[in-house]
Amino acid sequence: MSHATNQFEYVSSAMLPTRFGQFTIHGFVETSSQQEHVALSYGEWQADDVVPIRIHSECLTGDALFSTRCDCGFQLEKALQNIVEQGKGVLLYLRQEGRGIGLLNKIRAYKLQDSGMDTVEANEHLGFDADLRDYGICKLMLETLKIDKVALMTNNPKKRKALENMGINVVSRTPIDHGLTLDNRNYLRTKTEKMGHQFDPHLFKDK
Numbered sequence: 001m002s003h004a005t006n007q008f009e010y011v012s013s014a015m016l017p018t019r020f021g022q023f024t025i026h027g028f029v030e031t032s033s034q035q036e037h038v039a040l041s042y043g044e045w046q047a048d049d050v051v052p053i054r055i056h057s058e059c060l061t062g063d064a065l066f067s068t069r070c071d072c073g074f075q076l077e078k079a080l081q082n083i084v085e086q087g088k089g090v091l092l093y094l095r096q097e098g099r100g101i102g103l104l105n106k107i108r109a110y111k112l113q114d115s116g117m118d119t120v121e122a123n124e125h126l127g128f129d130a131d132l133r134d135y136g137i138c139k140l141m142l143e144t145l146k147i148d149k150v151a152l153m154t155n156n157p158k159k160r161k162a163l164e165n166m167g168i169n170v171v172s173r174t175p176i177d178h179g180l181t182l183d184n185r186n187y188l189r190t191k192t193e194k195m196g197h198q199f200d201p202h203l204f205k206d207k
């Protein structure tokens with residue numbers, strides 16, 4: 001089965017047992033760039049159901065290498081747990097490393113942050129906007145999985161807006177504020193103050 005749209009294509013699905021439960025992995029490709037993306041689904045739903053989803057942007061360091069410099073790994077784990085606890089849901093795992101600047105540029109940006117810049121200043125110093133991500137593929141992913149209405153796990157209002165602009169019905173938003181560490185406190189504070197992320201400001205009160 002192959003489902004083509006302008007830019008994205010569904011490729012194939014297979015079972016994916018995980019530490020959290022039995023998921024199915026669905027592969028998609030962005031035809032112009034050949035960038036590969038995946039969605040992990042769990043459980044079953046009817047066409048009219050509100051399905052919990054998490055849109056997660058790739059972070060090799062946080063997702064796979066146990067970094068505490070950001071909150072990504074913690075959020076990824078929590079999202080999969082939440083989905084299993086709710087009995088159904090989908091993780092859309094988008095390969096937009098470093099908010100779209102790529103892994104090696106993220107390492108360059110980290111180096112600048114090591115010498116005092118914040119995450120936004122570092123991106124700008126390298127000549128990038130603070131956030132280059134595109135959520136267009138989510139539409140095909142959700143269509144392929146027969147989902148119209150979603151309960152979105154995020155702290156980032158831009159993701160909600162991106163989905164709504166594509167005609168997806170975002171019925172609710174749940175915060176996913178897990179993974180505050182001493183190493184990422186300033187980073188999370190910058191996301192809240194400069195990028196509009198909806199973290200509880202009390203999290204950053206000086207200890």
Ligand SMILES: Nc1nc2c(ncn2[C@@H]2O[C@H](COP(=O)(O)OP(=O)(O)OP(=O)(O)O)[C@@H](O)[C@H]2O)c(=O)[nH]1
Nearest residue numbers: 057058059070096097098099106109119154155156
């Ligand atoms: N350019 C850059 N990217 C980063 C940095 N730290 C984490 N990232 C990337 O940021 C992306 C995750 O974005 P976040 O801003 O943490 O969170 P979000 O996905 O917008 O929002 P939530 O849904 O609330 O998690 C991943 O692709 C990470 O690789 C950094 O300092 N610089």
Ligand SMILES: [Zn+2]
Nearest residue numbers: 059062070072
């Ligand atoms: Zn990260």
